[in-house]
Amino acid sequence: MASLAGDVSAPGPREIVKLLAPFPGRTAIVTRIALICALTVLVTSAYGTPEAAISAYVVFFLNKPDRVTSIILPIALLVLVTTIVGIVMIFAILCINEPALRIASMALLSFGLLFMTSASKLKPVGAIVAMVVGFGLDELGLAPVGEAATRGLLYAWLMVAIPVGAAILVNLVFAPSPRRLAGKSLARRMRLAARRLNGTATDAERAAFEACLREGDHEINTWLKLSKVEGTSTQDDFAALRQASASTTAILIATDLAASEPGARLPDACAAKLAQTMEQMAAMLDAGGYPVDVAVDLPETASNAPLAALVLTDLRAALEHFAEPAPEAEAAKSAPAPAEHAPARGGFFDEDALTNPDHVRYALKTTAAAMFCYLLYQQLDWSGIHTCFITCYMVSLGTTAETIEKLTLRIAGCLIGAVLGTAIIVFVMPTLASATELLALVFVGAWLSAWVAMGSPRIAYAGMQIAFAFFLCVIQGPAPGFDLTLARDRAIGILIGNVVVYLIFTRVWPVSIASQIDTALKALVAQWTRIAHAADAATRRALAAGALAQYGELRQNLGVIHYEPSWVRPAPAWIASRRRALAELGAAEGPLVLTAGRAGAAADARLRALAQRIDDGEEVNARTAPANDNAADSRVSALLDIIDARFGQIALEARAAEISEDLSALKETRPDARP
Structure with a gap:
């Protein structure tokens, strides 16, 4: 997640072949x-x-599909x-x-x-x-x-x-019924997470894992609501499967961090046991049911490294409480507000229809x-x-x-x-x-x-x-x-x-997609700020699923901006700054979810620095933020260090891209010195 985002060109022959490959459904x-x-x-x-x-x-x-x-x-x-x-x-x-x-x-x-x-x-x-x-x-x-x-x-x-x-x-x-589609989709997520965790995933499965991570859980939750309308799910089934959807989001995020960061990697025996449990749960979901009373018995070789221990704790909690809905009072208290970029619900017309x-x-x-x-x-x-x-x-x-x-x-x-x-x-x-x-x-x-x-x-x-x-x-x-x-x-x-x-x-009145990108970026920063302060797991997972889906939409919008004619398209510096901001948001996703509720001031500082770069393009040092109250927690400090390291790598890539563009422009404008 530490590479510049949004650099999406027209698909070539090899990519078209990949896009035409079959997928479930x-x-x-x-x-x-x-x-x-x-x-x-x-x-x-x-x-x-x-x-x-x-x-x-x-x-x-x-x-x-349903x-x-x-x-x-x-x-x-x-x-x-x-x-x-x-x-x-x-x-x-x-x-x-x-x-x-x-x-x-x-x-x-x-x-x-x-x-x-x-x-x-x-x-x-x-x-x-x-x-x-x-x-x-x-x-x-x-x-x-x-x-x-x-x-x-x-x-x-x-x-x-x-x-x-x-x-x-x-x-x-x-x-197919929406209940069946929801179960199949949850099972697919569990299988992909299992193969990503134990290192057996193919290139196609890694791409599918990334796609599942970016699609959020909106479609699955919609299918679950429709299954109630159709009568194929009871209220208890609906609550359990909705919790399972949130749990898969947590599993995907933790698995992605474990697979991409050496310091968060789990021992082979531990990863194999977790992957086996995920495969068994996926089989139950494929059969039309859902797992309950999940017990995760791990070998004694579980890692004591701070990051690996944090990932293991999050994975274990998500698996053991996979389909156990929170009590109604707690669920109502922790229900997230709608995303800022989303239109108001209930009305036929959009909020800005007349303005x-x-x-x-x-x-x-x-x-x-x-x-x-x-x-x-x-x-x-x-x-x-x-x-x-x-x-x-x-x-x-x-x-x-x-x-x-x-x-x-x-x-x-x-x-x-x-x-x-x-x-x-x-x-x-x-x-x-x-x-x-x-x-x-x-x-x-x-x-x-x-x-x-x-x-x-x-x-x-x-x-x-x-x-x-x-x-x-x-x-x-x-x-x-x-x-x-x-x-x-x-x-x-x-x-x-x-x-x-x-x-x-x-x-005639050309409309650049730039305004949509800026609005969505600011909404995404605000969403991650709320995630950083979310103390309970239910709120954190619900907000994170929405933020992951927003990232995918933003990446696609940045990818199509090159279709705009030169008189409509923003300046290259504007595009580069938004690609960098989106890449930084992607780099901070996993660590922010795992530090949620424990690194408020430090996480806020990094997000404020990112938001300020979006507003005025200035370099802001997130390390000048006030010290975090939980800085003594080695696990939180290690996750914040991951964010800083990824931000630094992205900054180097951005500067390298600027230098390359400047050299290209210099070659194009260099005067001909021949006599």
């Missing part, structure tokens, strides 16, 4: 998505509904789309015979829905709803007659209703891009490129860095999907003789696309675009199609939409 959700896509195409083919490719693409937004969310989300989206279509019908009465008024209504509704996409809980599906509204109003222009217009709006509703129905059916039968101009600007920019593309293909009378209109809603995001990153992935995915779709039209379609064979082809294409889309965020959007381009090329009607012109036009439309969004989002 990936095959299951990918197969479900492919099956739902095939069923969606089957229904659209049977009833001859238009835009079957978009219906198949909507499936990618409806599925989550059964409950994968049913609730489609139902909520269908209710929302039904409401929106009802509103569109009201507008249709007023503007069915007035093209100018229809376009104005399209822009107005698009702006309103995109504003809510940016400033409310509508964010996950808002862009899809805006696209459906635009499609519905566009259908009015194609059929400006009452009955035909009503049929067009019905088709817009069916475009979402068909995949929703297929998703609910498949997920009811095949999706932050970026919400309005995002809605205006996306609407402007979509309406430009709409007018472009209408004026050119080239309806084949209407996908440029749809693409604008799919690629636009709140900041310039995120938009360009996703746009780059989408362009790459579009080219891959278009080439794949075109090759299938030329070489495979002529051999197909029935709709059944078309469904099999859709299943295979959806499976491959979903495999990419359900992976790392670094490549997920490419998978979404591969699916989009593939479906638009291959699904041309209720039977196999052979029109290469249609595939060409739709691919051109996608590329036009991407270019228009790029130009608008980089030239």
Whole structure:
């Protein structure tokens, strides 16, 4: 954890292979998505509904790993789309015979829905709803007659209703329960910790261990809450498994310190015994239960070294009280406050919905891009490129860095999907003789696309675009199609939409991700300050899990900042200082958790020094802090020394990086001395 963070470049071929490697649950959700896509195409083919490719693409937004969310989300989206279509019908009465008024209504509704996409809980599906509204109003222009217009709006509703129905059916039968997913995830954490502790972990397992450490426990706790809703967990099971989730966080942190610091390393016999206990507990979790009354009998060779003894104490306590929830009074007293960077819970709109101009600007920019593309293909009378209109809603995001990153992935995915779709039209379609064979082809294409889309965020959007381009090329009607012109036009439309969004989002009110990074960094420092003062284990573990997840999000945001154009991106010195601050936070994680409640003043001094460097970039010496009341505790002193040593190493790396950049700049600007 002592290296500079956030230096994340575009993935190379070797890294892409790693990102495409299987992980637990990936095959299951990918197969479900492919099956739902095939069923969606089957229904659209049977009833001859238009835009079957978009219906198949909507499936990618409806599925989550667990059964409950994968049913609730489609139902909520269908209710929302039904409401929106009802509103569109009201507008249709007023503007069915007035093209100018229809376009104005399209822009107005698009702006309103995109504003809510940016400033409310509508964010996950808002862009899809805006696209459906635009499609519905566009259908009015194609059929400006009452009955035909009503049929067009019905088709817009069916475009979402068909995949929703297929998703609910498949997920009811095949999706795993949230209780099972929570148990499997806890078991995986225990196995990875066991192999990391005894030194048998492979490179892939070490990477998976780091990923588990950074993901926090939010997803597991959400699954546990959903298991109560579903009825697969009793109140006692819920409390025990929630405590198990917190215990795994403590186990991961202590294991990481033991594996990365020589002074904290446990003797081989002791580590082997702990790893064996973890493996046995993982087997119980995999079987659907959870371990209770855990007894850890360690050999007499347990280390007396201060750091190793502290790690051993923390690991032993987490294992022996693995699924023993704290008493209700203590749990209520120690419940952590929500993170500072998190939106207020309970409200539909974000706290800054009416004060932050970026919400309005995002809605205006996306609407402007979509309406430009709409007018472009209408004026050119080239309806084949209407996908440029749809693409604008799919690629636009709140900041310039995120938009360009996703746009780059989408362009790459579009080219891959278009080439794949075109090759299938030329070489495979002529051999197909029935709709059944078309469904099999859709299943295979959806499976491959979903495999990419359900992976790392670094490549997920490419998978979404591969699916989009593939479906638009291959699904041309209720039977196999052979029109290469249609595939060409739709691919051109996608590329036009991407270019228009790029130009608008980089030239008109560009929003750097820098402000988000600074806000999140300050919130993370405040979170670790609270952890340093947390006296009880329950509070410390809950806060630490959130802080670890925040670190992962910050690292990703710093990694995508290089996508921003030079006129939007902050200065190199700003980026370097934030990378250093994030690296220092990562270096202090394990020691701060283990010293929590015992090194308040000393820990505060180091965090204040870090916060001041974020504010003004000055070097601040944390050693000038007042002496810690518990300085006599050799274990606490040893952990603080680890923080100082890691900070020193990071400072050396930062200075080396600055010198390297200065030398590179000097070489570039050196005058030519030749005669």
